[in-house]
Amino acid sequence: MPPLDPLPATQADAIGRVFDLYDPPLWLVTAAHGGRRGGLIATFAVRASIVAVMPRMVLGIAKQHHTWGLIEGSGGFALHLLGRDRLDLVWRFGLASGHGTDKFAGLAAQTTPGGQPLIPDALGWLDCRCEARLDSGDRTLYLAAVTDGGTAAEAGAPLTVAGLFAAAPPEQRTRLNALYARDGQVDAVAIRAWRADHTAP
Ligand SMILES: Cc1cc2nc3c(=O)[nH]c(=O)nc-3n(C[C@H](O)[C@H](O)[C@H](O)COP(=O)(O)O)c2cc1C
Numbered sequence: 001m002p003p004l005d006p007l008p009a010t011q012a013d014a015i016g017r018v019f020d021l022y023d024p025p026l027w028l029v030t031a032a033h034g035g036r037r038g039g040l041i042a043t044f045a046v047r048a049s050i051v052a053v054m055p056r057m058v059l060g061i062a063k064q065h066h067t068w069g070l071i072e073g074s075g076g077f078a079l080h081l082l083g084r085d086r087l088d089l090v091w092r093f094g095l096a097s098g099h100g101t102d103k104f105a106g107l108a109a110q111t112t113p114g115g116q117p118l119i120p121d122a123l124g125w126l127d128c129r130c131e132a133r134l135d136s137g138d139r140t141l142y143l144a145a146v147t148d149g150g151t152a153a154e155a156g157a158p159l160t161v162a163g164l165f166a167a168a169p170p171e172q173r174t175r176l177n178a179l180y181a182r183d184g185q186v187d188a189v190a191i192r193a194w195r196a197d198h199t200a201p
Contacts, residue, residue, distance in 0.1 A: 023160045034073060123158055
């Protein structure tokens with residue numbers, strides 16, 4: 001099989017319109033290890049088991065992110081669904097990197113039973129312990145057992161990507177687009193390198 005090349009723009013646009021047909025929720029991912037805490041916003045978090053007593057999630061985290069190192073170190077993470085009014089948490093966790101800042105500064109966080117940072121007023125949270133991992137080049141894909149969780153007393157609809165962009169002020173929308181462009185460039189280089197290593201001779 002020849003190596004996969006990046007797609008031409010017409011096909012990429014057509015595929016993008018398929019992705020635009022659904023609206024994924026935003027997850028706030030947190031993790032702690034070695035006295036450090038961190039977190040980020042992720043759309044790549046999916047329920048991976050229908051067995052009520054063996055719940056699982058799959059999470060994809062880019063390897064350049066601060067939170068990635070904390071998940072690697074602790075072997076787990078917590079996931080939170082946010083209310084539609086919690087854009088402040090997206091700006092706090094999704095736009096800056098914890099490599100240089102403490103994203104929890106001034107935030108009243110608690111701790112999950114699994115030892116991960118818990119955002120108290122999230123709509124819902126899940127405590128996750130990694131069972132397996134896959135290196136996809138740009139990301140690590142974690143298959144995780146969900147070991148605990150909870151919901152707010154009045155849990156409404158969660159914040160989604162479309163809801164975020166609709167509610168974001170112009171300046172933040174520009175920052176979001178810049179983040180997608182920057183992370184996408186880093187990811188593209190990593191995927192290309194991964195494919196070069198994984199192409200059958
Ligand atoms: C809407 C949205 C979705 C995102 N989805 C993901 C994702 O699924 N996986 C990921 O690794 N990063 C994702 N990111 C990027 C990280 O949240 C962002 O780069 C963050 O600043 C990384 O923080 P850290 O370096 O402190 O871990 C997303 C960002 C936004 C705004």
